[in-house]
Amino acid sequence: MAERSQTAPEAGSDMGNDDAIGGNVSKYVVLPTGYCGQPKKGHLIFDACFESGNLGRVDQVSEFEYDLSIRPDTCNPRFRVWFNFTIENVKESQRVIFNIVNFSKTKSLYRDGMAPMVKSTSRPKWQRLPPKNVYYYRCPDHRKNYVMSFAFCFDREEDIYQFAYCYPYTYTRFQHYLDSLQRRNMDYFFREQLGQSVQQRQLDLLTITSPDNLREGAEQKVIFITGRVHPGETPSSFVCQGIIDFLISQHPIARVLREHLVFKIAPMLNPDGVYLGNYRCSLMGFDLNRHWLDPSPWAHPTLHGVKQLIIQMYSDPVSNR
Numbered sequence: 001m002a003e004r005s006q007t008a009p010e011a012g013s014d015m016g017n018d019d020a021i022g023g024n025v026s027k028y029v030v031l032p033t034g035y036c037g038q039p040k041k042g043h044l045i046f047d048a049c050f051e052s053g054n055l056g057r058v059d060q061v062s063e064f065e066y067d068l069s070i071r072p073d074t075c076n077p078r079f080r081v082w083f084n085f086t087i088e089n090v091k092e093s094q095r096v097i098f099n100i101v102n103f104s105k106t107k108s109l110y111r112d113g114m115a116p117m118v119k120s121t122s123r124p125k126w127q128r129l130p131p132k133n134v135y136y137y138r139c140p141d142h143r144k145n146y147v148m149s150f151a152f153c154f155d156r157e158e159d160i161y162q163f164a165y166c167y168p169y170t171y172t173r174f175q176h177y178l179d180s181l182q183r184r185n186m187d188y189f190f191r192e193q194l195g196q197s198v199q200q201r202q203l204d205l206l207t208i209t210s211p212d213n214l215r216e217g218a219e220q221k222v223i224f225i226t227g228r229v230h231p232g233e234t235p236s237s238f239v240c241q242g243i244i245d246f247l248i249s250q251h252p253i254a255r256v257l258r259e260h261l262v263f264k265i266a267p268m269l270n271p272d273g274v275y276l277g278n279y280r281c282s283l284m285g286f287d288l289n290r291h292w293l294d295p296s297p298w299a300h301p302t303l304h305g306v307k308q309l310i311i312q313m314y315s316d317p318v319s320n321r
Helices: 171-182 235-247 252-260 271-276 301-315
Strands: 005-009 028-030 045-047 057-062 065-069 084-088 094-103 117-120 134-139 145-154 161-164 189-196 202-208 222-226 262-266
Touching: 028 057, 171 189, 171 202, 171 235, 171 271, 189 301, 202 235, 202 301, 222 301, 235 252, 235 262, 262 301
Parallel strands: 065 094, 222 262
Antiparallel strands: 005 028, 005 057, 028 045, 045 084, 057 065, 084 161, 094 145, 117 161, 134 145, 189 202, 202 262
16 A cells, blocks of 8 residues: 655745635645655645635645545535646656545536546646546545546646636636626626625626616516526536627627616626635535525625515516516
8 A cells, every 4th residue: 555645835835824714725745755855846736725726635645646635615514526726846748646535426427428627838728638537436445435536647847737627717707807898888788786795705786788778767677697606616607608798799689688678697696605716605604595585694695685686676666577
């Protein structure tokens, strides 16, 4: 049985200096047991201390195999699914097996052909790993947790490689996207701040419609769209951006929709969870989809803001919605 070596801090870093909220650590290099020199090429350096990053622990099984653990969602150890981390200091033609050993999800699309994403410094476009190199199974050696193993061969020594559960879509990326739309000064696109998250991140509300539909006394038929209540379900943001792109376009159908309907869109209901690299929960460990009935203004402020707006729209006696 190969001897395991624990993660060691990279030279110059503060050992155990965790991020105050997310629990991510600074860059860590995995060194063989008893090794105290500077990391050589091939001694992998892991990092998840960036927006939407997630990696909780690394153990070296052998020179060619590593066990990785997902950091659970903040304040909720039940959910361990999303991962997003980088690896550097690789050696050309270095072949490694990575085992992510503490998945909390019994059913996963990894069993049906889905594969983790990878990109690198010189190849910044995300690509899926070959499904034949990915295995998802229950393992008695890891407290009967579910494990996802994949093999990878590093080919460029100077590159930094990034691996993720699926295509990342960060809070900052979405803010930049909305900023770019605002700069276009479209008279049928309106952006306002509906509220803030627990960590004071912005809850955006978009209104897309013909200006005539917003005049006083106008009859309004409203379509309300929300997205990204679960941070790790990143396709939600890609779909939401696609909807917005279509609705603001000059496509004939989009023009007709704007003339007859008012679209209200709250595109990111859990900005804290997205930023922190959680899979399902908010900063305080709440699965927000379970709190629509009675959202708290201090614990679930984004849900509270959206629900109050919907109630206000339905109780408005002037408009027929």
